[in-house]
Amino acid sequence: MASPTVRNPKAIAPPVGPTGAAPFVRSVVDSSVGAKVLVALTGLGLAGFAVVHMIGNLKVFGGPDAINHYADFLKHDLGALIWIARAGLLGVFLLHIALAIRLTLRARAARPVPYAHPGRVQATAASRTMIWSGAVVGLFILFHLAHFTLLGFQKVEVGGGKMVPVLELKDAKGRHDVYSMVVVGFTTPWLCVLYVAAQLVLFVHLLHGVQSAFQTLGLKNNRFAPAIRLLGVAVAATILVGNLVIVIGIWAGAVPPITSMAR
Numbered sequence: 001m002a003s004p005t006v007r008n009p010k011a012i013a014p015p016v017g018p019t020g021a022a023p024f025v026r027s028v029v030d031s032s033v034g035a036k037v038l039v040a041l042t043g044l045g046l047a048g049f050a051v052v053h054m055i056g057n058l059k060v061f062g063g064p065d066a067i068n069h070y071a072d073f074l075k076h077d078l079g080a081l082i083w084i085a086r087a088g089l090l091g092v093f094l095l096h097i098a099l100a101i102r103l104t105l106r107a108r109a110a111r112p113v114p115y116a117h118p119g120r121v122q123a124t125a126a127s128r129t130m131i132w133s134g135a136v137v138g139l140f141i142l143f144h145l146a147h148f149t150l151l152g153f154q155k156v157e158v159g160g161g162k163m164v165p166v167l168e169l170k171d172a173k174g175r176h177d178v179y180s181m182v183v184v185g186f187t188t189p190w191l192c193v194l195y196v197a198a199q200l201v202l203f204v205h206l207l208h209g210v211q212s213a214f215q216t217l218g219l220k221n222n223r224f225a226p227a228i229r230l231l232g233v234a235v236a237a238t239i240l241v242g243n244l245v246i247v248i249g250i251w252a253g254a255v256p257p258i259t260s261m262a263r
């Protein structure tokens with residue numbers, strides 16, 4: 001007969017790890033699986049933002065009033081919400097980059113000698129270059145923020161030889177003239193070339209990224225694999241086509257010229 005377990009009342013209790021939210025978050029971020037899940041979730045969030053942003057930007061084809069009204073609504077009618085959304089987006093962006101870099105460095109440290117037969121390893125060119133396509137997209141986003149949000153380094157002549165920075169342009173209703181800013185941007189050939197190139201790299205990044213995120217989350221099993229592959233291609237292609245239509249459409253003169261005036 002098995003003897004019952006008797007606990008020694010004087011025995012030292014086994015060590016218990018720190019409890020609470022902060023240690024839990026640290027352990028998730030520190031573990032490779034936790035970091036991969038976070039890279040997947042933040043990546044899907046950023047892809048979602050890119051789709052919504054593209055749909056909003058397509059309003060440029062509705063004319064100055066449509067896109068200026070939309071931008072004004074986002075900036076002025078949402079109150080504190082816009083700052084919460086911006087802070088959230090920045091946090092998600094930084095977390096995605098930091099964890100992706102750390103996972104790549106860890107993977108390289110774990111396999112300092114490359115595979116003897118790289119051709120046999122199941123990896124596409126897009127998957128092997130994720131860190132580089134991601135770096136280019138990150139640099140593009142920094143440039144893009146400087147271009148349209150923070151610096152607005154282009155200027156527009158508003159009559160009498162007066163040059164006004166694009167961030168200070170106002171439309172007839174006194175709103176920021178986002179329409180003119182975008183049209184001035186995409187009637188500048190070197191900017192069009194840069195944006196088109198960046199969209200192609202973003203496409204390559206998303207083509208692998210979206211499918212890979214679903215795989216990490218355990219959703220790309222045998223049953224759903226074809227649907228997930230299709231979804232990855234659809235998301236990447238939608239963002240590519242939508243953004244290229246904006247850049248190339250404006251470049252080709254598909255929207256009315258600007259009628260901006262500085263107030």
Ligand code: HEM
Binds near residue numbers: 148
């Ligand atoms: C051809 C493609 C794109 C166009 C035409 C475009 C257009 C714009 C414009 C006009 C603004 C300023 C909005 C305003 O002042 O109200 C803006 C801001 C921004 N764009 Fe883009 N964008 C493009 C692609 C992208 C991509 C691919 C990303 C990243 C995924 C991105 C991320 C952002 C962010 C984070 C902001 C700042 C939003 C804020 O100020 O709250 N954009 N974009």
